[in-house]
Amino acid sequence: DSGVTQTPKHLITATGQRVTLRCSPRSGDLSVYWYQQSLDQGLQFLIQYYNGEERAKGNILERFSAQQFPDLHSELNLSSLELGDSALYFCASSGPLGGEAFFGQGTRLTVV
Amino acid sequence: AQSVTQLDSQVPVFEEAPVELRCNYSSSVSVYLFWYVQYPNQGLQLLLKYLSGSTLVKGINGFEAEFNKSQTSFHLRKPSVHISDTAEYFCAVARMNRDDKIIFGKGTRLHILP
Numbered sequence: 001d002s003g004v005t006q007t008p009k010h011l012i013t014a015t016g017q018r019v020t021l022r023c024s025p026r027s028g029d030l031s032v033y034w035y036q037q038s039l040d041q042g043l044q045f046l047i048q049y050y051n052g053e054e055r056a057k058g059n060i061l062e063r064f065s066a067q068q069f070p071d072l073h074s075e076l077n078l079s080s081l082e083l084g085d086s087a088l089y090f091c092a093s094s095g096p097l098g099g100e101a102f103f104g105q106g107t108r109l110t111v112v
Numbered sequence: 113a114q115s116v117t118q119l120d121s122q123v124p125v126f127e128e129a130p131v132e133l134r135c136n137y138s139s140s141v142s143v144y145l146f147w148y149v150q151y152p153n154q155g156l157q158l159l160l161k162y163l164s165g166s167t168l169v170k171g172i173n174g175f176e177a178e179f180n181k182s183q184t185s186f187h188l189r190k191p192s193v194h195i196s197d198t199a200e201y202f203c204a205v206a207r208m209n210r211d212d213k214i215i216f217g218k219g220t221r222l223h224i225l226p
Contacts, residue, residue, distance in 0.1 A: 002155065033213060042218040043156075043202060056213045090155060092214075099163065099206075100146055101214050103155040 003027065006091050006104035014112055018079040021107045025072055025093030031055070032074040033094075033101055034066055038087040049074055081111045114139040114205045118217035125193055126225045133188040133220045135203030142208040145186040147177055150200045150219075159201070162186065163208075173197070195224045 003026035013019055025032050034046040036059075045058035049068035060066075063081075068074045078085060088108050092101035119134040137143065144163050148156040160171025167179040177188045186203060203217040 002157070004155075035216075043216040045213050045215060048213045058213065092156075094214075099144060100158050100161050103148075103157070105155045 002102040002104065004091060004093050004102050004104035006089075006107050008107060009105065010108050010110075012110045012112060013081060015081055015083060017081050017111075018077065019081065019109065021076040021078070021089055021091075021109075023074045023076070023091030023093075023104060025074070025091075026102055029093035029095050029102070030072065031094045031101075032068055032072070033092045034060075034074070034076050035090040035092065036087050037090060037106070041087075043090075046076070078109070083111050085109065086111045114143060114207065114215050116203050116205050116215055116217035118201075118203050118220050120220050121218065122221045122223060124223040124225055127195055128192050130191050131189065131193050131197075131222065133201050133203075133222065135186045135188065135217060137184050137186060137203070137205045139184075139205060139207070144206045144208055145177075145179060146204040146206070146214065147171065147175070147186070147188050148202045148204060148216075149173075150202065152199070156202065159188070193222070193224055195226070197222060198224045 005024040007022045030051045033048045036044045046060040048056040066076045088106045090106045092103045094101045115138045117136045125131045146161045147159040162179045170176045200219045204214045206214045
C-alpha cells in the first residue's frame with residue numbers, strides 16, 4: 001500500500017460527459033501529480049500541484065483541469081469526454097524535498 | 113528539459129536467466145533517476161532510485177541498476193529472473209533538489225519464458 005488513495009477505481013461514462021477523479025496523497029506529501037496511461041501514448045505527465053498551487057503542466061488538454069485543496073487532496077476534472085480519453089489515470093505524491101513519487105492504484109476510465 | 117529513452121519495448125528472457133533493461137536519459141542539469149515496476153492491473157511501484165553517492169544502486173526483488181554519467185545511462189539488471197518478474201518496467205528522471213515532475217520512459221515489457 002503506497003498510501004495514495006484514488007477514487008473511483010473504475011468509471012464508465014458516455015461521450016460528452018464530465019467526470020471528476022479524486023486523489024488523497026500520502027500523509028505529509030505536498031506534491032500531487034496526475035498521469036494518463038494509454039496503450040498508444042504510454043505514461044504521460046498531465047499536471048503537478050505543490051501545496052495548493054500549480055507547479056508544472058504537461059500534455060494536459062484544455063478540456064481537462066485539476067486543483068489541489070487546502071487539505072492537499074486533489075481532483076482531476078475531465079469534460080466533453082471523447083472515446084480517446086479512455087485510459088488509466090494515476091495520481092502520485094511526493095514529499096516536500098522531491099525524490100520518488102508514490103502512486104495510487106489508478107482510475108480506469110472508459111468512455112463509450 | 114529532461115527526457116528518458118527506454119531502448120526496448122519488449123524483452124523476452126528465459127526463467128533463471130539474467131536480464132538487462134536499458135535506459136538512457138537526457139538532461140542539462142543533475143537529476144535523480146528511478147526505476148518503477150507495474151504488475152498487471154496495478155499501479156506503479158518504486159524498484160530503486162539513484163539520488164547521489166554510489167553509482168550502483170540495489171533495489172527490491174533482487175534488482176540493481178548502475179548510474180553512468182558519461183553515458184547518461186541507468187540500466188536495470190537482475191542476475192536470475194523469476195516468472196513473478198513478469199511486468200512492465202519504467203525508467204524515470206527528475207531534476208535534482210527540486211520538487212519537480214518526474215518524467216517517465218515508455219516502458220519495457222518483460223516476458224519471462226518457462
